[in-house]
Amino acid sequence: MTDPFVIVGGDAAGMSAASKCKRDDPDREVIVFEKGEWVSYGACGLPYYVKGEVETLTDLVSVTPEAFVEERGIDLRTNHEVTAIDREARTVTVAGPEGEFEQDYGDLLVATGAHAVEPPLDGMGLDGVFTLHDMNEAAAIRQYLGLETPTADLPPTDAGAAASEYAAAENPEAVAVVGGGYVGIEMAEAFAAHGLDVHLFEMLPHTLQPFGAEAAAVVEDHLREQGVRLHLDTPVDGFLGEDRVTAIAAGDVDVPVDLALVGVGVAPNTDLAAAAGIETGPTGAIATDEYGRTNDEHVYAAGDNAEMTHVVTGEPDHVPLALTANRAGRAIGATVAGDPTPVGEIAGTAAVKAFDLEVARTGVTDEETAREAGFDPVSVTITAESRAHYYPGGAEIEITMLGDRESGRVLGASVVGREGVAKRIDTVAAALHAELTAHQLSYLDLAYAPPFSPVWDPVLTAAKVLDGKLDG
Amino acid sequence: MTDPFVIVGGDAAGMSAASKCKRDDPDREVIVFEKGEWVSYGACGLPYYVKGEVETLTDLVSVTPEAFVEERGIDLRTNHEVTAIDREARTVTVAGPEGEFEQDYGDLLVATGAHAVEPPLDGMGLDGVFTLHDMNEAAAIRQYLGLETPTADLPPTDAGAAASEYAAAENPEAVAVVGGGYVGIEMAEAFAAHGLDVHLFEMLPHTLQPFGAEAAAVVEDHLREQGVRLHLDTPVDGFLGEDRVTAIAAGDVDVPVDLALVGVGVAPNTDLAAAAGIETGPTGAIATDEYGRTNDEHVYAAGDNAEMTHVVTGEPDHVPLALTANRAGRAIGATVAGDPTPVGEIAGTAAVKAFDLEVARTGVTDEETAREAGFDPVSVTITAESRAHYYPGGAEIEITMLGDRESGRVLGASVVGREGVAKRIDTVAAALHAELTAHQLSYLDLAYAPPFSPVWDPVLTAAKVLDGKLDG
Numbered sequence: 005m006t007d008p009f010v011i012v013g014g015d016a017a018g019m020s021a022a023s024k025c026k027r028d029d030p031d032r033e034v035i036v037f038e039k040g041e042w043v044s045y046g047a048c049g050l051p052y053y054v055k056g057e058v059e060t061l062t063d064l065v066s067v068t069p070e071a072f073v074e075e076r077g078i079d080l081r082t083n084h085e086v087t088a089i090d091r092e093a094r095t096v097t098v099a100g101p102e103g104e105f106e107q108d109y110g111d112l113l114v115a116t117g118a119h120a121v122e123p124p125l126d127g128m129g130l131d132g133v134f135t136l137h138d139m140n141e142a143a144a145i146r147q148y149l150g151l152e153t154p155t156a157d158l159p160p161t162d163a164g165a166a167a168s169e170y171a172a173a174e175n176p177e178a179v180a181v182v183g184g185g186y187v188g189i190e191m192a193e194a195f196a197a198h199g200l201d202v203h204l205f206e207m208l209p210h211t212l213q214p215f216g217a218e219a220a221a222v223v224e225d226h227l228r229e230q231g232v233r234l235h236l237d238t239p240v241d242g243f244l245g246e247d248r249v250t251a252i253a254a255g256d257v258d259v260p261v262d263l264a265l266v267g268v269g270v271a272p273n274t275d276l277a278a279a280a281g282i283e284t285g286p287t288g289a290i291a292t293d294e295y296g297r298t299n300d301e302h303v304y305a306a307g308d309n310a311e312m313t314h315v316v317t318g319e320p321d322h323v324p325l326a327l328t329a330n331r332a333g334r335a336i337g338a339t340v341a342g343d344p345t346p347v348g349e350i351a352g353t354a355a356v357k358a359f360d361l362e363v364a365r366t367g368v369t370d371e372e373t374a375r376e377a378g379f380d381p382v383s384v385t386i387t388a389e390s391r392a393h394y395y396p397g398g399a400e401i402e403i404t405m406l407g408d409r410e411s412g413r414v415l416g417a418s419v420v421g422r423e424g425v426a427k428r429i430d431t432v433a434a435a436l437h438a439e440l441t442a443h444q445l446s447y448l449d450l451a452y453a454p455p456f457s458p459v460w461d462p463v464l465t466a467a468k469v470l471d472g473k474l475d476g
Numbered sequence: 477m478t479d480p481f482v483i484v485g486g487d488a489a490g491m492s493a494a495s496k497c498k499r500d501d502p503d504r505e506v507i508v509f510e511k512g513e514w515v516s517y518g519a520c521g522l523p524y525y526v527k528g529e530v531e532t533l534t535d536l537v538s539v540t541p542e543a544f545v546e547e548r549g550i551d552l553r554t555n556h557e558v559t560a561i562d563r564e565a566r567t568v569t570v571a572g573p574e575g576e577f578e579q580d581y582g583d584l585l586v587a588t589g590a591h592a593v594e595p596p597l598d599g600m601g602l603d604g605v606f607t608l609h610d611m612n613e614a615a616a617i618r619q620y621l622g623l624e625t626p627t628a629d630l631p632p633t634d635a636g637a638a639a640s641e642y643a644a645a646e647n648p649e650a651v652a653v654v655g656g657g658y659v660g661i662e663m664a665e666a667f668a669a670h671g672l673d674v675h676l677f678e679m680l681p682h683t684l685q686p687f688g689a690e691a692a693a694v695v696e697d698h699l700r701e702q703g704v705r706l707h708l709d710t711p712v713d714g715f716l717g718e719d720r721v722t723a724i725a726a727g728d729v730d731v732p733v734d735l736a737l738v739g740v741g742v743a744p745n746t747d748l749a750a751a752a753g754i755e756t757g758p759t760g761a762i763a764t765d766e767y768g769r770t771n772d773e774h775v776y777a778a779g780d781n782a783e784m785t786h787v788v789t790g791e792p793d794h795v796p797l798a799l800t801a802n803r804a805g806r807a808i809g810a811t812v813a814g815d816p817t818p819v820g821e822i823a824g825t826a827a828v829k830a831f832d833l834e835v836a837r838t839g840v841t842d843e844e845t846a847r848e849a850g851f852d853p854v855s856v857t858i859t860a861e862s863r864a865h866y867y868p869g870g871a872e873i874e875i876t877m878l879g880d881r882e883s884g885r886v887l888g889a890s891v892v893g894r895e896g897v898a899k900r901i902d903t904v905a906a907a908l909h910a911e912l913t914a915h916q917l918s919y920l921d922l923a924y925a926p927p928f929s930p931v932w933d934p935v936l937t938a939a940k941v942l943d944g945k946l947d948g
Contacts, residue, residue: 366921454521
């Protein structure tokens with residue numbers, strides 16, 4: 005009998021691996037240790053729970069722990085934390101409600117995810133200063149703002165308890181969001197929906213750094229239109245208040261706020277692996293090969309704690325996103341079940357909604373990164389309509405596209421506009437995976453009908469203009 | 477001095493070729509003969525003009541004749557019909573307002589388009605029986621229904637005159653649409669918007685034949701929900717009435733109608749070319765090589781009258797659509813200007829709006845065609861959500877995807893749903909051009925954010941399921 009497939013961490017990567025392995029090899033014992041209460045929930049939906057568009061936290065759960073156990077035959081143990089890996093003995097040390105024990109493994113998947121970075125700011129510990137990385141925090145934020153937290157289905161150890169730590173702020177009027185990334189932008193929208201004055205602080209000259217300055221500038225204009233007070237190029241010094249936050253300090257100004265949300269990125273949870281001699285790569289996340297294997301052939305890593313190969317640069321990269329975690333987990337599940345399956349490459353494809361705007365990006369979108377990867381980048385920015393010019397309801401779409409002068413290859417793109425943006429980036433992502441040139445991309449036979457697109461889709465127009473510039 | 481580049485037909489292919497050639501080689505004389513009054517107008521928008529969403533016919537014009545002449549330096553002659561081609565002398569015979577004359581050419585582009593097929597039905601000549609292939613007819617249909625025809629900017633030789641041929645029907649109540657293709661479906665929506673009872677007749681068991689039975693069935697349910705009376709598998713015998721149509725006869729039933737719209741497809745205009753010995757291909761459209769050249773190296777053909785190579789089958793195909801015409805025209809313009817540029821291949825990618833549904837297709841979507849092309853087709857149909865399961869406003873998307881068992885390649889797909897459909901097909905179209913396998917398509921890094929997609933985009937899910945079935 006083969007030793008069990010043991011998985012540390014029961015979110016996207018871990019549960020995808022468990023499910024796929026168990027489906028392909030039903031006789032294999034698959035054990036998942038998850039230190040928290042919940043598994044497989046949509047963390048990307050937390051801003052929409054705070055906003056009120058997702059009614060209860062349990063709506064975010066796609067598969068319950070019971071279903072994993074009963075329907076999929078996975079030995080899922082919540083509230084179990086793996087505290088050590090012994091690679092020589094092929095065991096892990098587990099701390100659970102029943103005490104500490106050792107568990108043998110044949111294959112091990114480290115899917116420990118990432119954590120919200122807590123910058124070393126004064127006053128980070130004040131009540132009312134939050135990050136947003138799990139269900140607890142989302143519920144606590146609503147509680148703090150005096151909003152209902154319909155979490156009836158959650159066990160008391162989870163969000164319910166955390167939320168009740170706080171007394172609601174009295175008539176909250178203003179909030180600070182620190183960091184202009186996905187979480188910052190989405191939470192600005194969520195707070196604004198409750199009528200709060202939102203101050204968004206970004207230390208760089210632009211928000212949404214991975215989307216490039218052109219797209220970010222469009223988003224920033226829109227945020228201002230929506231009443232968000234933008235503080236760009238403005239490092240935050242800290243938070244003021246006695247027990248509860250009352251103001252945010254940044255440079256010369258203190259802005260009174262009732263709540264602060266810090267969303268300055270995530271960092272991979274690598275301590276457990278590193279303590280066992282599992283190597284990290286240049287990005288600080290766990291280094292993996294094309295099958296998601298670490299430097300130990302019996303130990304895999306996937307999800308927000310692992311590096312993936314970038315499809316354009318061919319280099320290891322760390323872009324912690326949900327699809328990557330699901331996909332790599334699933335591939336590792338197949339590999340462990342006996343069908344060696346590469347985890348695939350990433351293009352860093354991402355989309356975000358910013359109030360009434362959609363923004364999306366894929367590949368390499370800044371010239372400096374392109375040059376570092378050995379390309380000779382050429383960039384174009386075009387605007388086009390989302391629908392036929394005569395069809396009502398269309399909106400302008402702006403696309404910035406990068407190509408390589410020598411090979412003619414498309415390197416990446418960002419897209420911004422009010423409609424038809426998020427899924428248009430997928431065509432460019434496909435082109436990156438297929439290593440299409442700008443010329444080839446401009447000759448794809450894409451769909452046209454007046455309600456959905458101009459005759460030349462904006463992606464084709466961008467590729468056409470880029471092709472012309474690469475030729476020139 | 478090189479002899480002029482002469483173009484027969486001033487719509488998408490012709491004007492794209494003229495514009496591109498003139499831009500790349502400003503010294504080249506470029507002459508376009510267009511037998512009608514207008515050039516470069518969006519025929520695809522005509523149903524939306526009839527519906528009332530596009531206010532005036534002139535809104536459909538993207539570039540005016542004056543702009544082509546004055547801004548682009550093209551010698552555009554409207555109301556000039558080319559009646560003969562002399563390939564040996566390299567001249568065309570032209571009939572214009574000033575009489576008949578000969579025109580030399582160095583290169584000739586035949587871009588004569590297509591015409592609406594008029595089936596040999598009894599009563600086709602009755603007043604109130606229309607096809608829809610140009611601005612005239614669209615205006616006449618509105619006039620006949622007693623709707624305003626704001627065509628003030630049109631010259632009297634065009635729609636204005638045609639429309640005034642008819643006295644409006646008195647209190648029209650019911651209309652017949654013959655043919656369940658794009659035009660039929662779009663016109664059903666247009667007529668229903670005016671409160672008319674719509675009877676849609678289709679001789680085949682399903683509407684939207686190129687989209688496959690699965691997608692068509694979803695559309696048909698929706699059409700019924702919208703009150704359209706569907707007569708499937710029902711060949712039409714003809715139209716009844718003395719001067720004006722009063723009923724449509726099909727099998728055992730006569731349905732009283734006040735107007736009938738016949739949209740049973742288009743056929744390429746090949747007479748001019750054929751009379752000069754230009755060869756047509758297996759589809760009946762003009763045969764062309766990869767540069768859009770006919771069997772005469774000085775004569776090109778592009779647009780609705782020309783064949784293109786299908787990217788999946790590698791065979792000549794005739795799919796008269798707007799992007800194909802624009803793209804081939806543009807490539808020929810570049811070639812004639814001295815930069816040999818292939819016209820590209822087609823995937824038959826298309827989208828159509830049917831009331832509140834979107835439908836799209838690309839590649840080979842039926843098993844019989846796939847087998848004829850030498851593939852061993854495997855098909856899957858999946859349903860998925862357009863957004864994250866917890867995000868409000870999402871809708872179900874159904875995808876049918878075809879793959880080849882031997883190579884694993886994706887051959888085509890159709891998609892139907894209420895949102896996020898039309899542009900999702902583009903990712904599959906890109907995959908077809910890149911000859912991706914189902915496995916490769918399932919591993920693309922596509923965009924995810926809760927408002928726009930589930931973590932696994934429906935396209936990825938379809939590819940994943942197809943890959944599994946191809947493996948099995």
